[in-house]
Amino acid sequence: VFAHVVRAPEDPILGVTVAYNKDSSPVKVNLGVGAYRTEEGKPLVLNVVRRAEQMLVNDTSRVKEYLSITGLADFNKLSAKLIFGADSPAIKENRVTTVQCLSGTGSLRVGAEFLARHYHEHTIYIPQPTWGNHPKIFTLAGLSVKYYRYYDPATRGLDFQGLLDDLTAAPSGAIVLLHACAHNPTGVDPTIDQWEKIRKLMRSKGLLPFFDSAYQGFASGNLDADAQSVRMFVADGGECLAAQSYAKNMGLYGERVGALSIVCKDSNVASKVESQLKMVIRPMYSNPPIHGASIVATILKDRQMYDEWTVELKAMADRIISMRQQLYDAMQARGTPGDWSHIIKQIGMFTFTGLNVEQVSFMTREYHIYMTSDGRISMAGLSSRTVPHLADAMHAAVTR
Numbered sequence: 001v002f003a004h005v006v007r008a009p010e011d012p013i014l015g016v017t018v019a020y021n022k023d024s025s026p027v028k029v030n031l032g033v034g035a036y037r038t039e040e041g042k043p044l045v046l047n048v049v050r051r052a053e054q055m056l057v058n059d060t061s062r063v064k065e066y067l068s069i070t071g072l073a074d075f076n077k078l079s080a081k082l083i084f085g086a087d088s089p090a091i092k093e094n095r096v097t098t099v100q101c102l103s104g105t106g107s108l109r110v111g112a113e114f115l116a117r118h119y120h121e122h123t124i125y126i127p128q129p130t131w132g133n134h135p136k137i138f139t140l141a142g143l144s145v146k147y148y149r150y151y152d153p154a155t156r157g158l159d160f161q162g163l164l165d166d167l168t169a170a171p172s173g174a175i176v177l178l179h180a181c182a183h184n185p186t187g188v189d190p191t192i193d194q195w196e197k198i199r200k201l202m203r204s205k206g207l208l209p210f211f212d213s214a215y216q217g218f219a220s221g222n223l224d225a226d227a228q229s230v231r232m233f234v235a236d237g238g239e240c241l242a243a244q245s246y247a248k249n250m251g252l253y254g255e256r257v258g259a260l261s262i263v264c265k266d267s268n269v270a271s272k273v274e275s276q277l278k279m280v281i282r283p284m285y286s287n288p289p290i291h292g293a294s295i296v297a298t299i300l301k302d303r304q305m306y307d308e309w310t311v312e313l314k315a316m317a318d319r320i321i322s323m324r325q326q327l328y329d330a331m332q333a334r335g336t337p338g339d340w341s342h343i344i345k346q347i348g349m350f351t352f353t354g355l356n357v358e359q360v361s362f363m364t365r366e367y368h369i370y371m372t373s374d375g376r377i378s379m380a381g382l383s384s385r386t387v388p389h390l391a392d393a394m395h396a397a398v399t400r
Ligand code: PMP
Pocket: 034, 102, 103, 104, 105, 106, 131, 179, 184, 212, 214, 245, 246, 247, 253, 258
C-alpha cells in the first residue's frame, strides 16, 4: 500500500552530514551542521553538565514519573528569567507563561500551533534568508509564510531599509519572526539602535514579535547581551513570544530541551493562554522529557554552577570568535581577491561566506569540505588545524 510513496530529499542541512559520513578522505571537514566542536574536532559535553548529571544520578529520591503537560516548573521559571532577565517586570507581574518544549524546534512549533488557533492574523513574516526549518514549521502549523528583506549580498550585511519597508507594508497584526541574536544563516544582527527602530515600527503597527532564541550566550559569550533584543520588546509592556533552545548554549543538542514563553497583557490572560498551550501539547506528545530539563534546572538554580556554565559558554564563544580571526587572517595571507571582513564582522556560529552553489560544490568535490549549498559554514566546526585547508579551498574556489 505504500509502493507509490516518492522518496523525499535529504534535509538540506542534515543531509550535509550524511554526505560527509560517506566520504573516506582523511582531510574531510564537516562545516554543515551547527554543532560545537572542540579544537580537536570532537563534540563537547560541558563539565557543569556532567556534574549536574552526576548529581541527578546520585539523588535516589528521583523517580521517572511523567512531568506535567507544561514540563518541569522550576525549569520553566528559570528559563523565563534567563531570557527576560531576573528583574523583568513582565515576570514580576505574572504575565509570562512558559512551557517546556522539545528544544527550539518544538518551542517554535507549539507557539505556531497556538497562534494558528488563537491569534487573529495568520501571516508570519520571516527573514530572507532564514533557518531552513522555519518556513516548514510555520506552514505545517497552519500559518501563512511571507518574507521580509534581511540580508544584502552586496554589503554582506543587513538590508535595514528593505527590512523596514517590508515590515511597514505588512498588514497590521501580522506575526514577525525575529532571530534574537546570531542570525542563522547570515551571522548578521541589527545593532541596538536598529533594534529600537524595528521595535518602534512593530509596536506602532501592532505587529506581533515571535523571537527565536537559539544562541543566547553563544554570540557574544554574554547571556544578558545576547538577550537584549528580546528584553527591549518586553520592557515596553507589549506582548511577544519567545522560543528558547538549550542545544547550543548548554550543548544539550540531543536532549531536546527548550521553552516557549508567551508574554501577555496581564496575569489573567497569561493563565488562559497557558491552559490553551496544554491543549496544543497534550495531543502532540502528552508531556516533555524529564532528563534534559532537570540538567538545566540544576545548573540555573545554583549560583556556583550557573557561574561555571557562563565560563564554559564564554570559552565556546571565544573559540568561535578566534576561528573567525584565524580564517580571516588566512584569507589575507593568501591574498584572496575580494573583501573578507564579513568573516570577522558576522556574529555567532555561522559565517555566510558569499560563496555560490558552484563554488561550494567545487570545494566539496576537490577539498572534501562539506557545507550547506548557500555557502554557510559553521565556525564551530573549524579548528586551527583545519583553517589552512579551508582557506586553500576558498582561495581556489574564488580564483579558479
Ligand atoms: N532556530 C534556529 C535559528 C536554529 O539555528 C536552530 C538550530 N539549528 C533552532 C532554532 C532549533 O534547534 P533545536 O531544535 O535543536 O533547539
